[in-house]
Amino acid sequence: MAAIALSATAMSAAAAQPGGSADVDISADNLTRHVRMLASDAFQGRAPATAGEDRTIAYISQAFAAAGLQPAGDHGGWTQAVPLVRASIDGDVEVSVSSHGQRQSLVNGDDIVVQTLKPVDEVDIRDAPLVFVGYGVHAPERQWDDYKGVDLSGKIALVLINDPDFETAQPGAFEGRGMTYYGRWTYKYEELARQGALGAIIVHETAPAAYGWATVRSSGLSPRFDIVRSDAERYHSTVRGWIQRDLAVSLFKQAGLDFEKQKQRAQQAGFSPVALPETSLSTRFKVKREQVVTHNVIGKLTGSQRPDESVIYSAHWDAYGEGEADAQGDHIRHGAVDNATGVAAVLELARVSAAAPRPARTQVFMALTAEEMGLLGAEYYVAHPLLPLQKTAAVINVEMLSPDGPTRDIASWGKGHVSLEQDLQRVARAHGRTYSPDPNLEAGFFYRADHFAFARGGVPAITIGAGLDRIDGGVQAGRALREAYFANCYHQPCDNWSGQWDASGQVRDVALMYALGHGIANSREWPAWLPASEFAATRAASDASRD
Known part of the structure; x- marks a missing residue:
């Protein structure tokens, strides 16, 4: 496929403001070549701290060098070392539940x-006794506490996914169906550890989780990673995981409780935890813990006037490696859409940026590790930045571009309350396209991408992904394709490159990202969190360091 050039006339409409740029050619052939390679069997699913990582970081480093970037990692190299702990189950897992003296053995991966x-x-x-803690939220600023002084020591907490408003008729303390951070599985585990629970088990329901059990199984049976923590003993409960909804319903019934009625109780601020009488969980398994080192890959183009100020383009390079074979015998989780497409976009952005005149600010290009393990590569960078965060103007993160051809719109993940959303809307309009706010706020995508780690550090950040309004078939067709991907291929072996892919939509999207980032890099303005954002105060603390 040939490169698509955005017209100079369309570009000039935005050039005077953040989000403008010069004419640029984005190559569909390059995007396709990168995705096809990164998703190939040779890269073994790109799991951190494996041979697949070695091939991945070598490929990205070589591509950055070929594009003309300068190394921006540790000690003048291309990579930033990210030390992690990898925890794997070593051998068989014994797990069972007991209700009123009747014990039921469970299959790890199938039932739980x-x-x-x-x-x-x-x-x-x-x-260990089971206690239902509703949505497991402790949010004083919202006058909400699902715990109300309960003692969870020695107990396993059963907790619902998403927020209390997800299924209510009217928006309440959690702003309706749009997920807050309190709805994320990461928050559930963090809070239950703070509450002293022996274990934290999330009840899986497809709609509020935004993915099916196959995704839970695939990721849950993989090794888990964490940054090295001095307080890991307190930061993590002894056991955590997920349980199938039907099994949870059955346990509630055996305990004399109605699951749906208890869930409705949990949607009210007056909810208090309820023990499941004479119901307990047992589990036994060995753990193999290793300290490993994975890597972010980082290159830059030094700014022509204000090199200490920067704009970051980022995407995560990792996927889920190798696991159980699917019906076709494929055991590699290739991660083509998620997120070889994002890495390909960053590599192509690096190429066209290096070929263009240098803007005032430094442009940084990052391929981040361990996003699938909890945004760990981005979290580590924010804790150990190689360029000052207070002078990082913006992070433009790229996730899951569409293989299904062009759309009229482009989208961002979540509702970030950040000026970058308006900037993206304006750039899209200047190029004859529209901007679509996240159509699926209840999935909590704002908290599921690397930009969130930067946001918590105060840096204005956005994740850009494909729109849904397909030129061929409109929103209905786009939504159907998206839903089919999440139902069937998300984190599964079938997320693989195909010769049937149409990269022309990726070309159009990457061109808009270039326009957005290049405009910010050439501007004196600073993108900002809006007053409604929870990150505005963090950014304001460093206001004096910016002109």
Whole structure:
């Protein structure tokens, strides 16, 4: 496929403001070549700290060098070392539930998924009582506390995914169906550890989780990673995981409780935890813990006037590596859409940026590790930045571009309350396209991409992804394709490159990202969090360091 050039006339309409740029050619052939290579069997699913990582970072480093970037990693190299702990289940898993003296053995991966990041060599829990804690939210600023002084020591908490407003008729303390951070699985585990729970088990329901059990199984049976923590003993409960909804419903019924009625109770601020009478969980498995080092890959183009100020383009390079074979015998989770497309975009942005005149600010290009493990590569960079965060003007993160051809619109993930959303809307309009706010706020995508780690550090950040309004078929066709991907291929082996892909939509999207980033890099203005954002105060603390 040939490169698509955006007209100079369309570009000039935005050039005077952040988001403008000069004419640029984005190559569909390059995007396709990168995705096809990164998603190939040779890269073994790009799991961190594997041979697949070695091939991945070598490929990206070579592509950055070929584009003409300068190394921006540790010690003048291309990579930033990210030390992690990898925890794997070593051997078989015993897990069972007991209700009123009747014990039921469970199959790890089918009925339940259990894992741990606590610094232990073995998990051995015998008949720990089960307690339902609703949505597991402790949010004083919203006058909400699902715990109300309950003692969870020695107990396993059953917790619902998403927010209390997800299924209510009217928006309440959690702003309706749009997920807040309190709805994310990461928050559930963090808060239950703070509450002293022995274990934290999330009840899986497809709609509020935004993915099916196959995704839970695939990711849950993989090794788990965490940054090295001095407080890991307190930061993690002894066991965590997910349980199938039907099994949870059955346990509630055996305990004399109605699951749906308890869930409705949990949607009210007056909810208090409820124990499941004479119901307990037991599990035993060995844990193999290793300290490993994975890597972010970072290159830059030094700014012509204000090199200490920067604009970051980022995408995560990791996927889920190798796992159980699917019906076709494929055991590699190739991660083509998620997120070889994002990496390909960053590589192509690096190429066209290096070929263009240098803007005033430094442009940084990052391929981040361990996003699938909890945004760990981005979190590590924010804790150990190689360029000052207070003078990082913006992060433009790229996720999951569409293989299905062009759309009239472009979208961002979540509702970030950040000026970059308006900038993207304006750039899209200047190029004859529209901007679509996230159509699926209840999925909590704002908290599921690397830009969120930067946002918590105060840096204005956005994740850009494909729109839904397909030129061929409109929103209905775009939504159907999206839903089919998440139902069937998300984190599965079938997320693989195909010769049937149409990269022309990716070309159009990457061209808009270039326009947005190049305009910010040439501007004296600073993107900002809006007053409604929870990150505005963090950014304001460094206001004095910016002109």
